[in-house]
Amino acid sequence: MTQLDLQALQALDAAHHLHPFNDNAALAKKGTRILVRGEGCYVWDAHGNKLLDAFAGLWCVNVGYGRKELGEVASRQMTQLAYYNSFFQCTTEPTVHLSAKLAELTPGDLNHAFFTNSGSEANDTILRMVRHFWAVQDQPQKQIVIGRHNGYHGSTVAGASLGGMKGMHAQGGLPIPGIVHIDPPFWFADGGDLSPEEYGLVAARRLEQKIIELGPENVAAFIGEPIMGAIGVYIPPRTYWPEIERICRKYDVLFIADEVICGFGRTGEWFAGQYYGFQADIMAIAKGLSSGYIPIGAVMFNDRVAKVLAEKGGELAHGYTYSGHPVCAAVALENIRILQEEKIVEQCKNDTGPYLAQRWQELGDHPLVGEVRIAGMVGALELVPNKRERKFFAERGKVGVMCRDFALKRGLILRATYDSMLLSPPLVISRDQIDELVVKTRGALDDTARELGM
Numbered sequence: 405m406t407q408l409d410l411q412a413l414q415a416l417d418a419a420h421h422l423h424p425f426n427d428n429a430a431l432a433k434k435g436t437r438i439l440v441r442g443e444g445c446y447v448w449d450a451h452g453n454k455l456l457d458a459f460a461g462l463w464c465v466n467v468g469y470g471r472k473e474l475g476e477v478a479s480r481q482m483t484q485l486a487y488y489n490s491f492f493q494c495t496t497e498p499t500v501h502l503s504a505k506l507a508e509l510t511p512g513d514l515n516h517a518f519f520t521n522s523g524s525e526a527n528d529t530i531l532r533m534v535r536h537f538w539a540v541q542d543q544p545q546k547q548i549v550i551g552r553h554n555g556y557h558g559s560t561v562a563g564a565s566l567g568g569m570k571g572m573h574a575q576g577g578l579p580i581p582g583i584v585h586i587d588p589p590f591w592f593a594d595g596g597d598l599s600p601e602e603y604g605l606v607a608a609r610r611l612e613q614k615i616i617e618l619g620p621e622n623v624a625a626f627i628g629e630p631i632m633g634a635i636g637v638y639i640p641p642r643t644y645w646p647e648i649e650r651i652c653r654k655y656d657v658l659f660i661a662d663e664v665i666c667g668f669g670r671t672g673e674w675f676a677g678q679y680y681g682f683q684a685d686i687m688a689i690a691k692g693l694s695s696g697y698i699p700i701g702a703v704m705f706n707d708r709v710a711k712v713l714a715e716k717g718g719e720l721a722h723g724y725t726y727s728g729h730p731v732c733a734a735v736a737l738e739n740i741r742i743l744q745e746e747k748i749v750e751q752c753k754n755d756t757g758p759y760l761a762q763r764w765q766e767l768g769d770h771p772l773v774g775e776v777r778i779a780g781m782v783g784a785l786e787l788v789p790n791k792r793e794r795k796f797f798a799e800r801g802k803v804g805v806m807c808r809d810f811a812l813k814r815g816l817i818l819r820a821t822y823d824s825m826l827l828s829p830p831l832v833i834s835r836d837q838i839d840e841l842v843v844k845t846r847g848a849l850d851d852t853a854r855e856l857g858m
């Protein structure tokens with residue numbers, strides 16, 4: 405692309421395209437970066453820079469870029485039957501096969517799928533579904549859903565309400581009624597003198613306190629990301645999720661796991677439920693379901709929920725034009741075939757995951773790094789002013805952005821939330837590429853420390 409073409413594209417973008425989660429006036433001044441190609445773990449921008457994508461797009465390109473099989477499957481399905489809906493007694497072959505495949509892959513008796521276009525829509529669907537589930541069992545007051553402060557469950561009205569991002573709630577009068585939040589498990593900032601394991605139990609019991617305060621007869625469900633992604637990869641202690649599950653069972657509160665980031669191998673297991681040893685009643689999936697090649701999400705729900713919906717639910721007055729889109733389903737099926745046949749999840753669990761953990765942990769010796777977090781192929785470095793204290797920078801976020809920009813100059817895409825540097829590479833990353841990632845990250849940390857005069 406010539407410089408002129410690039411500038412023209414940037415000008416058109418600034419004039420006509422409102423970017424998600426961006427201050428668009430500021431962005432227009434800087435000019436957007438235009439990405440043109442991807443292969444494996446690398447993407448190329450319009451200047452011809454080759455960048456190692458340590459963030460897999462947006463936590464999603466699990467099988468890596470440039471997989472021709474996925475394009476071929478999409479092309480074949482588009483030619484044969486580009487679209488048909490799942491309303492009016494109809495469905496399509498890939499959609500049926502995908503629901504059966506997901507029933508087989510997901511843990512326990514999550515045997516039923518409802519298809520959406522995204523993770524946000526999956527969580528919207530779940531809110532409707534759980535409220536309906538209790539209403540048709542003569543418990544219409546059992547409607548409150550408990551989420552967590554700083555959780556992320558998407559950007560639609562229900563998704564943003566279930567999530568606990570203050571900045572999102574401040575716009576548009578959110579959360580909607582009947583959704584409350586408890587504090588998330590984040591030992592670094594909140595654990596005090598407790599060991600992470602002790603703290604995991606304390607953090608989980610906040611759910612019990614909230615259920616008792618609200619009255620169990622009023623609480624429909626609890627929702628959480630097994631590992632909180634967008635806020636900064638908060639990896640809860642091992643004790644947290646089994647205790648959450650126990651509490652949900654005790655008070656008959658439906659347990660919803662938002663596996664949109666964690667699903668499809670991110671933790672080195674197919675799902676984080678297997679990593680932590682819990683069994684959810686309902687699960688939201690998206691992202692890795694198609695490795696981001698095409699928009700698709702789903703709600704997986706268990707036999708109990710399915711039985712109630714079938715026997716008492718009548719019509720669930722909910723659905724999208726593209727629920728179960730045949731092209732998206734065909735691509736998702738092919739993506740799952742690749743993950744299975746190439747044993748990509750097993751490789752992460754047994755080889756590249758442990759290697760990444762070892763190399764990532766080494767960065768803990770850097771003066772800027774206050775905590776290293778890693779679980780399978782997802783992790784973070786918490787940058788701090790003083791390594792000996794578990795305290796944030798006074799002005800949060802400045803140093804994270806600085807480090808992210810230095811990484812980019814070195815050809816590495818890292819993401820920053822406040823001063824947490826986030827890691828979520830394609831699952832196909834090799835040992836050599838992990839070495840490259842760690843060397844470049846250390847370089848960016850050094851550049852940042854120098855800039856700060858440390």
Ligand code: PXG
Nearest residue numbers: 522523524556557558629634662664665690
């Ligand atoms: N749940 C979780 C756990 C997510 O991470 C969604 C739901 C919503 O999915 P859709 O497909 O509707 O975007 C997500 C999405 C970030 C960032 O800044 C993260 C997401 C989306 C946008 C930005 O890390 N995750």
